Amino acid sequence: MNGLYALKPWYADRLAGLRRALVARQVSPHTLTAAGVVCAAGAAAALAWLPAPSAALLVAVLLAGRLAFANLDGALARDTGRTTPRGALLNELGDRAADLLVIAGFLPLAPLWLVAAAAFATMLPSWVSLAGAAAGAPRRNGGPVGKTERCLLAVVAAASGWAVPVLAVVAAGSAVTAVVRAVWVWRALGQPETVVAAVARERVVATERAMATERDVASEKTVVRVAEPASSAPRRRPSPSPPPSPSPSSSPTLGSFPSEHDRSLPLDPGEVSGGITHTRPQSPADRGTRLRGAR
Template identity: 60%
Template sequence: MNGLYALKPWYAARLSGVRAFLVAHGVCPSAITVSGIVFGAVAGAVLALGETGPWVAAAVATALAGRLACANLDGGVARDGGRTTRFGAVVNELGDRLAEYAALAGCLALADPALVACAALAATLPSWAALAGAAAGARRPQGGPIGKTERCVLLVVFALTGWPAWLVVLAAGSLLTAVVRLARVHRELRTAPAPQETGS
């Protein structure tokens, strides 16, 4: 683990009480995933007002903190409540992407649409690289340098300053992260034994 992803165990421990409460009350993990999308949309709506500054940054930070909490809780609630399903993993991935898109969409009020589109597309690349590696049998790489948590931080800084350069950093950092993750996958698969072919 590297980057802010290294804080995930600590963050999960802080949410343990909330997780236990949700499990005890039978809250559906998919409902938590949808809540994460709503938090992302709230962050996007605040940005869509076209204002920047400390209060805007604080509102965006609060919404994105909720989004990250939901991203941490949905899987934990599913595991602790014995409700894990393979399709639940699909919902989790889609929820992450939609929450990020919803937040980034708000940047259209403050930056060139082409730049926002590039940032949104680049933001998906680390996950695609990780999922491709997992599909090939590698352990799913996580972390940065610009992972999900770092992208949320960059959006907060963008909300504070309104400087489009932060979206450039987000896009370039996401691309670099995808390359780093692919390199990790390549190293692992290169040293793994090749699967044996079976006759038909």
């Protein structure tokens, strides 16, 4: 029992042209999810503040936009290869927020306890579907009173002013939908293990593909730093190198022989001072003194 959810393929075909235009303009699926929440908030405000039946047309247009954006965000993500785990999370949060906002529009029109009961009941079908998908069963949608039927009932309330009866139908119908989905999920999980395992493998493959797509998108958005050009400051002139040290052939060092023009004089053993022997050329006077001492 899918209810009005069975019309989803037909409705998606009617939106194909708009979807192609959004793909051409590179609109983000997150933007469409946010637009659906905004439409739900506008419908709730119109339902709460405008009298019936004046609110009916505006509520109908805004809720039709809410359903259209809910259909387009997932389709756009698949067409552009941008299905990611974060996108799936944002889609679920956006759908639940939109449902609660529509129910909040009944606050000035119905008792608080009934509004609270209807808000809780509208969450039950999605909780059952998500629990079944987490256990390995296919995601179950539709039902006697699903998302589309709730939007239609809100338009009926805006046109007729019967807020309390409509809320009672929403609460009871949502609870019945949750039970129907729970029974279907229970039977699906009771099938042979190979069927459930095949579904689980498909979910794992889809998750890995989505994560790979997310990594590719993140890598494309990575900003590559361009190396800065070299500084235009004037280059510093190199400091002059020190003059080369004199070679051993040009100046005598300690313990070395004198140069060629001093070799005509005999050498004196010199004196030993501080463990260093200093040699110097022997003058004629020193040579005479040495000869007299030897005699």
